[in-house]
Amino acid sequence: MGATAVAFCPGHISGYFRRIEGETYAATGSIGAGIVVHEGVRAEAACADATRVTVLRRDRSGAVIETMTGSPPIEYVLERLGVTAAITTACRLPIGAGFGMSAAALLAATTAVNSACDLALSADEVAALAHEAEVVHRTGLGDVAACRGGGIVCRKGPGIHAEIVRLIDPEAGIAAVTLRPLSTASVLASPERMQAIAAAFPEGCPGSLEEFCRLSRRFAEKSGLVSPDVRAVLDACDRQGVPASMTMLGNGVFACGDGADEALAPFGEIYRLRCAERGVRLLEEGR
Ligand SMILES: Nc1ncnc2c1ncn2[C@@H]1O[C@H](COP(=O)(O)OP(=O)(O)O)[C@@H](O)[C@H]1O
Numbered sequence: 001m002g003a004t005a006v007a008f009c010p011g012h013i014s015g016y017f018r019r020i021e022g023e024t025y026a027a028t029g030s031i032g033a034g035i036v037v038h039e040g041v042r043a044e045a046a047c048a049d050a051t052r053v054t055v056l057r058r059d060r061s062g063a064v065i066e067t068m069t070g071s072p073p074i075e076y077v078l079e080r081l082g083v084t085a086a087i088t089t090a091c092r093l094p095i096g097a098g099f100g101m102s103a104a105a106l107l108a109a110t111t112a113v114n115s116a117c118d119l120a121l122s123a124d125e126v127a128a129l130a131h132e133a134e135v136v137h138r139t140g141l142g143d144v145a146a147c148r149g150g151g152i153v154c155r156k157g158p159g160i161h162a163e164i165v166r167l168i169d170p171e172a173g174i175a176a177v178t179l180r181p182l183s184t185a186s187v188l189a190s191p192e193r194m195q196a197i198a199a200a201f202p203e204g205c206p207g208s209l210e211e212f213c214r215l216s217r218r219f220a221e222k223s224g225l226v227s228p229d230v231r232a233v234l235d236a237c238d239r240q241g242v243p244a245s246m247t248m249l250g251n252g253v254f255a256c257g258d259g260a261d262e263a264l265a266p267f268g269e270i271y272r273l274r275c276a277e278r279g280v281r282l283l284e285e286g287r
């Protein structure tokens with residue numbers, strides 16, 4: 001085992017997006033809006049003779065509830081860097097539920113490996129590689145750009161260098177539930193779905209959490225992505241006058257403002273999430 005490092009990256013719930021196809025990975029991605037949330041992925045890395053990625057899910061109390069081995073997008077980054085490392089990621093939010101866990105895991109793991117293996121990559125180089133892995137593995141398009149910082153974000157161009165408007169509002173809170181996973185790759189690989197998504201894209205950036213919820217809902221309705229079980233949750237929120245929309249891309253719902261918890265309570269475990277003020281960061285370095 002070589003040196004070790006620990007990094008954290010917040011998750012990101014996309015409310016609406018549109019894919020932008022470029023000539024390169026760097027120019028490919030999405031525009032749209034989302035909220036960077038205080039919960040995310042913690043990654044521990046140790047430079048090692050062989051690569052091994054362990055993925056942990058924890059419950060509210062910190063106890064491990066699921067252990068998985070391997071993460072193709074993270075392994076892709078290690079291969080591109082020409083390094084081998086032992087990486088353990090841990091998150092509380094569910095994977096495949098539209099909380100941007102793949103991007104958070106990639107940014108946290110790449111940041112930790114950069115330090116543990118003394119690679120001396122800049123923050124832009126780390127993010128560019130994480131973004132490339134997302135595009136190649138179809139696990140996301142705009143989450144890496146979003147969770148480099150905090151806030152309610154509006155991404156105006158694809159990739160990590162495009163303009164991003166960030167409304168940092170520590171008071172902004174949402175509640176979310178997830179019903180079952182939705183593979184991001186399965187949606188991104190479907191031309192019909194991508195066409196409906198492109199046609200549903202609302203112009204403009206949200207000026208508040210309420211506006212973000214409203215624009216997201218308009219997009220969700222037009223996109224054709226709302227499944228019957230997500231519809232039932234949205235109907236319950238509507239009946240109680242709570243603004244809500246679908247987590248992109250997951251079979252889940254996020255709700256904003258007063259009454260959000262009560263409206264979502266019948267549908268499963270509620271994740272109470274605050275708008276993050278900061279993005280990915282290195283937490284610890286050890287020799
Ligand atoms: N916490 C994590 N640690 C390591 N790899 C992860 C993590 N979360 C997601 N991934 C990788 O991304 C894939 C799922 O991506 P995706 O469906 O886009 O999930 P999400 O919507 O949570 O971003 C997983 O199969 C795994 O390879």
Ligand SMILES: CC(C)(COP(=O)(O)O)[C@@H](O)C(=O)O
Nearest residue numbers: 014030098100140141142249
């Ligand atoms: C919506 C999505 C394409 C995927 O998000 P997730 O399923 O959370 O990985 C996102 O990356 C975006 O571009 O807005």
